[in-house]
Amino acid sequence: MNLVEKILARASGRARVTPGEVVIADVDRILLHDLSCYLTAKVLEEEVRQPVRYPERVVVVFDHHFSPPTEEQARMLQANRAWAQRHGVHLFDCGSGNIHHVALHAGFIQPGTVVVGSDSHTPVHGTVGCFATGLGNYSHAALGLPFGKAWFRVPELVRIEVEGTTRPGVTARDVALFLTGQIGEGGMIYRALEFAGPYVEGLEVFDRWLFPLIAVDVGAKSGHVQPDERTLNFLAELTGHRPEAVRGDGDDVAEVLGWEVSGLEPQVACPPTVGNVHPVSEVAGVPIQWAELGGHGGGRLQDIRLAAQVLRGRHVHPGVRFNVVPSSRWVFTQALREGLVEELHRAGATWFPPSAGSNQAINMGALAEDEAMVSTHARNFPGRNGSGRMYLASALTVAASAVAGCLSDPREFVR
């Protein structure tokens, strides 16, 4: 069995599972954020009327609001707090960081487990070798919270093998954007993805993170990297506990796809969708008014370090607002220690509290219709952040564009 089959077999108490069959599995972790907690709790209280069976498995993170901008939103957060307290679930309040980084950093994500969440980017946790996927509120309210279970159709697994060595100025994020464009939105519906090959295996864990992150946007149910020594050392360092890893057998895959990325140039996902990916040279020169490091794909310590490489000795363009949103308090602490907070501040960037950043412009980042933003966010659908246009790119490209005032090839800035 492959990794997904092994995990789902164990979780559903079977010796074996095969693609296509439906299983009822135990879930080890349920992740809810501020918006979904509210909606899920409403279904649980009004329609299901059952207690939360395993509160210790449930993690709520307020990440779309680092601070509620309206009274209505303040009331929603208040209702969530009361609900979390009443049921005794874990709660990380405003300013903690974005849900996935917070959950991982707090040690709630372990290899070999089943992780479900309301956020559609929940598959990102497959980075450490678990089966992780996004489910709707009714899955959580009807089966997850009252019984600690979820139903799954066992997916076929597709292995994506990436090889090559990228050139300076080209990052893991560019490779992930490139793959999104190559596979296409909806190109992998219902399937699970295994990211493999020497390129992916050679990356540090938070760079591997960018690959399972794209699973949902190509339609896949989950994405993972097989856990190895690097994964286990990473988790041991993070949590002080070295977990056991489950690994899949190599041959149980429906399809193997491969890409060589040595010649790749920096990539940009252009409006209107995440799959509309172009080399930066095709879009360089497009004026931008906003730049942001943040979101599920950004605001990592790695992104902040990359931006600092570009901004060293330079200043943000007067026509651009460059916002930096650390993905967790841990990242902000590290950035403080490394002097990056002062460095970016002096270069003209604005620091925001740890959160999901301008995700859907819930607490920041709305765009007027003739404005454009380049960011490390995971999505760029029209209307998501107001009427403006959104471009997605690596931290290097975001920072280079913030300096130049237009979409720019970062290779001119880092040598």
Place this chain on the structure above:
Amino acid sequence: MKAQVRGRCWVFGDNVPTDAIVRSHLITRPMDEIRRHVLEGLNPRFPREVQADDVVVAGRHFGQSSGRAIAVRALKATGVGCVVAESFARTFYRNAFEMGLPILECPGITGLVSEGDVLTVDLEEGSVVNETTGGRAQATPIPPFLRRMLEAGGIIPIARQLAEGVDR
């Protein structure tokens, strides 16, 4: 669950995100308000003119992006009888069955219909007949597990049975 749905069709393209079904700034508003804005960014006439039992027809990967169930709830609240698409994003697909909105995956459907054609959709047989043109298509059969959910009106009524392994 009705066995048959007959109504006018509204045609949408590929990769429609849940953000386009219900814009994110509306999600905490009352359903009576949300309902009046469903899919308006893609077709402003849709929320104003949609009638009970109309059929939404879409291309590939309908309901992509966020997995928020409110997209399904809002479509249901407009009264549409079912959604027929080339394919669905998996969270939308789950949500629809869990909330009792009939949907059919029907390869080739977008080539068979034009906006406003009258369709008869047989949910049991999975057949789609375009009464305006006489065209026909066959949808992928609904798996038994999901048919049971749909017949029960969603996941809530059968949750205990599923969790306790009764009749699995």
